[in-house]
Amino acid sequence: MGTTPHMAVAIGGLTLKNPVMTASGTFGYGREFSLLVDLNRLGAIIVKGLALAPVKGNPPPRIVETPCGMLNAIGLENVGIDAFEAEKMPFLRTLAIPVIANIYGTRIEEYAALAERLDVLEGVSGIEVNISCPNVKAGGVVFGVDPEAAAAVTAAVRRRTAKTLIVKLSPNVADIVRIARSVEDAGADALSLINTITGMAIDVETRRPKLANVTGGLSGPAIRPIAVRMVWQVARAVRIPVIGIGGIVKAEDAVEFLIAGASAVQIGTANFRNPCAALEIAEGIGAFLARHGIPDVRRLASDRLRRI
Numbered sequence: 001m002g003t004t005p006h007m008a009v010a011i012g013g014l015t016l017k018n019p020v021m022t023a024s025g026t027f028g029y030g031r032e033f034s035l036l037v038d039l040n041r042l043g044a045i046i047v048k049g050l051a052l053a054p055v056k057g058n059p060p061p062r063i064v065e066t067p068c069g070m071l072n073a074i075g076l077e078n079v080g081i082d083a084f085e086a087e088k089m090p091f092l093r094t095l096a097i098p099v100i101a102n103i104y105g106t107r108i109e110e111y112a113a114l115a116e117r118l119d120v121l122e123g124v125s126g127i128e129v130n131i132s133c134p135n136v137k138a139g140g141v142v143f144g145v146d147p148e149a150a151a152a153v154t155a156a157v158r159r160r161t162a163k164t165l166i167v168k169l170s171p172n173v174a175d176i177v178r179i180a181r182s183v184e185d186a187g188a189d190a191l192s193l194i195n196t197i198t199g200m201a202i203d204v205e206t207r208r209p210k211l212a213n214v215t216g217g218l219s220g221p222a223i224r225p226i227a228v229r230m231v232w233q234v235a236r237a238v239r240i241p242v243i244g245i246g247g248i249v250k251a252e253d254a255v256e257f258l259i260a261g262a263s264a265v266q267i268g269t270a271n272f273r274n275p276c277a278a279l280e281i282a283e284g285i286g287a288f289l290a291r292h293g294i295p296d297v298r299r300l301a302s303d304r305l306r307r308i
């Protein structure tokens, strides 16, 4: 038997004990899962997207099941930064793993103000900037589809924080590599991708959209091949770490992203079906490495795929 594989990875200034994090919006504020999951065995937790003020989100129905995935149009419902600090942080501070706050705004100044608050918030190790939510009218994805706007948000947040800065990219664009490069040049420490892909479902009996918001974001295994392709394209085009997201439900799915060039992964929709999914995936990656005699998770990335 070989020795236990090395599982730690670096993302910006953070060291994660393993490359598996929970994706924003699919794991609440962590506490909801703490009775079921030993959170300290995860690589990191990314909490639900935060805005400056509380947001109620879209009217129901907000979730629809689809073949191999789900459509959601939550509309970034969240408690707002004040309640996050007062009510959610005391628990999150007890954790031994990095807590990453996911933020969104409708104007660049809102992103900047959130970054300023989070920069001095003890217990928050990093910031993931969501410029890719397809479910809110103004903001979010507006910044994610334009290289200049994406760079402007990134630069504004960068100026306000020395904490690890991850920018989460939208797949709903023609050229994701262009956006990735401009966000890298604007000072991001890492990129995460992908957010959900805009979709729609219709109830043929009522002839009405299934979601009150009409369109929603598609997530789950259905989007994985698109996510793997985009992670591969981006990872070979930038020098900063890439975090792969999209339809990961088991360890081999995560390994696919790591081979494509991701340094770490996030688990989203799978948490709804199995609250222990992220933990099981982290353990499964270790078992995969041991089975294949690979001593270090950082050796999974394929040089050949990088050069193609």
Ligand SMILES: Cc1cc2nc3c(=O)[nH]c(=O)nc-3n(C[C@H](O)[C@H](O)[C@H](O)COP(=O)(O)O)c2cc1C
Pocket (backbone or CB within 6 Å): 023, 024, 025, 026, 048, 049, 050, 072, 074, 076, 102, 130, 133, 168, 194, 195, 196, 218, 219, 220, 221, 223, 245, 246, 247, 248, 266, 267, 268, 269, 270
């Ligand atoms: C119900 C739900 C809520 C989400 N909320 C957020 C959010 O607040 N901020 C964000 O950046 N991404 C959000 N996402 C996107 C996920 O973090 C992830 O990028 C996406 O679902 C793809 O990964 P998956 O296929 O593993 O779910 C949400 C996804 C779902 C399904």
